[in-house]
Amino acid sequence: MNKIKISTKYNKTAKLLVIFIVVFTTLNFQSCAELDPDPLEFNLPPEVFSNLDEMDKGISGIYSKIVNASRWTTFYAPAWAGDDMTTWASGNKADFREFDQRNVQASNSRLLSNWNAILDVINTTNSVLDRSKGLENLAVDQDLLNRYIGETHFIRGIMFYQLARVHGRIPLPLTTIPDPNISRATQLEVFQQIEADLLEAEKRLPNVYPSLKEGASRPNKGSAKSILARLYMDWAGFPLKDNSKYTDAANIAKTVIDNASTYKFGLVDDLENLWTVAGRFNNESVFTLTYCNSCGDDRIANWKYGIVGLNDSAGGWSETFGEIKFYEDFPTGPRKEATYRMDLDWRNFSSAKDQKSPIFKKIAGPKGDLPNSFITNRNDFFMRYAEVLLIYAEASARSGAVTADSWEALNKIRRRASGLPFATPDATVDLSSGDLAELAFTERKWEFAGEYLRWYDLMRLERVQEVLGNRTPSGTIAEHNQIAGSLSTDNYFSPIPAEALNNNPNLGN
Structure with a gap:
């Protein structure tokens, strides 16, 4: 596939944000008629938004940049390091193979594209937040303003999170024009900033974003809580290993479960329906990245x-x-x-x-x-409700607070995996004893295979050496991409892209 070429954001000119709001008339691409006919047309917004329509257009620009960043496999390429996925062992897949073989070079072009594209989204969120200041003093719908501010914090938080899962320590630009000599934050500071953005989103977002199809194509309160639960699971694991976060993960996941109907979340009956075009909007996705190939513009389709x-x-x-x-x-x-x-x-x-x-x-x-x-109409399920259930099961066990609800969360996933009604107890598959934490961890392995999540599970529990060191199939066909790099913790995170480091040496600190 052709590579996206995006200019490096952290250079000496510091003119990266020359006002780039890309405007869509809708964000969830639910019909062709709702789309701007030229989604790459650039508009010049005012220095300060004077009304909510202007802010809505700014948020539309954020989503257009998310589509630009996420429509390529590049957005998820680091997850090829897991034991569930691989790529072609020859041809033009060299950049992907580096992740697969745990031998990622700073010159990897996919690494640079992902770095630039994600920071482009983050810089746009900063621009929108800066330009929204003062709207609270105007005669505007304050509930809608709150929703927009919460949504922008949510997007910034998940983009910081996406980048941190790849690189660990990252810079945290929080202003419209970021410091061109910015340094990377500590791992704790990174997690704290993601947490702060998601908590701000959770406080301001509605229980359900109005007038959307199923799947939260714009986030709601439950979306923020769900991803917070995932964050706390990572926080409890490598590299910070703050075990107290298991309690936080369990508690907030349980809140989402108890209020699932309020947020319009739930499991679909048939797992296979999730991977069909007809199932691209569903209530199992707690936040959906939406695309639209049928709208007639490849640039807003999923590639x-x-x-x-x-x-x-x-x-x-x-x-x-x-x-x-x-x-x-x-x-x-x-x-x-x-x-x-x-x-x-x-x-x-x-x-x-x-x-x-x-x-x-x-x-x-x-x-x-x-x-x-x-080029397809498929959506991306940034996180599924099934993960909320398994986070609750695993985190409650690792925090020493197992309940009957913890087992039920696990068993719902096990029942559906066997083709049974997930809400109906069944003695043939249900479990009520054993190491719930490990059972839930293993259930995640099968449930999310091929969804670009397994690598992060291996990393957070430091299982990389154990798992990737034992990849020998039973038959005569060997794994095609053999491990070429270290499996130790010092090779879990990808390096800062060389071009970004050349433009700003402080990123090496």
Whole structure:
């Protein structure tokens, strides 16, 4: 795939934010008619917003930049380091292979593209927040203003979080024109800033954002709480290892569970429906990144699915595959069938360019559901309600506060994985004893396979050496991308991109 070229934001000119608000007339792309016909047209906003319409346009610009950042697989590329996913062992996938093989170089172009694109979103949120100052003193709808401010903090928080999961210590620009010589914050400061943004969002956002389809394509109070729970799980793990955060994770996840109907969250009955175009809006997603290929503009479509997950014989681009041992170990049943394309006999692929690797249904789509293209209508589920349930189960166990509700949270996921009604107890799959923390951790392994999450689970519990050091399949086909770098904790985070470091040496501190 072609690489996005975005200018480095931390250079000596400090003129990175020459007012770039890209305006969409809607943010959730729910119909073609609602889209601006030219989503890359630049408008010049006032230095201070004079009304809420101007602020709404500013927020539209934020979402357009999120689409620009996230429509490529680059946004999730570091997660190839997990034991669930791999890429083509040859061809033009060298940048992806570096993550897969734990040998990421500072010159990796995907690393730089992701760095620049995410910071572009963050800088836009800072611009919107700065320009909104003073609106509280005007005769505007204060509830709507609160919602907009909360939404902007939410986006800034999750973008800081996305970048921190890749690099660990990152800079924290909080002003419209950031310091060109900014240094990286400490890991604690990074987590505290993400927490502060999400708490501000949780305070200001409504229980449900009005006039949207299912899946919170604009965040609500439950969206902020859910991602806070995920943050606290990472905070409790490597590198800070603050075990007290397990209690925080359990408590806030339980709040989301207890108020799921208020936030319009829940599990879908059939896991496979999540990976269909028809299921792109659903109440299991607690925050959805939305795209729209059918709107007639490729720039607002999703470029990560379809043929990027297929082999050469199927007309694919051989970009994202499943790892063999992980596939072999995956328990048989409806969940495995919803995760992989069981109709494709990957062991007997015959083209000279074919790599004998399992095909993810989550990436390639169910047979016949996606067009023969890499440009699709699929949405991204930034976080699913299933994760909230498993966070509660694991965190309550690791904090020593297991309850019947903790087991029920785990069992709902287990029932659905077996094709059973998730809300109905079933003695054939339900558990009520054992190491709940490890059971929930393992359940996450299977539930989120191919969703770019496994690597971060291995990292937070320091299981990288244990898991990636044992990737030998049982059959005659070996894993295609062998580990080339260190599996120790000093290689968990990716380096700062070389170009960014050259422009600002303080990022090396």
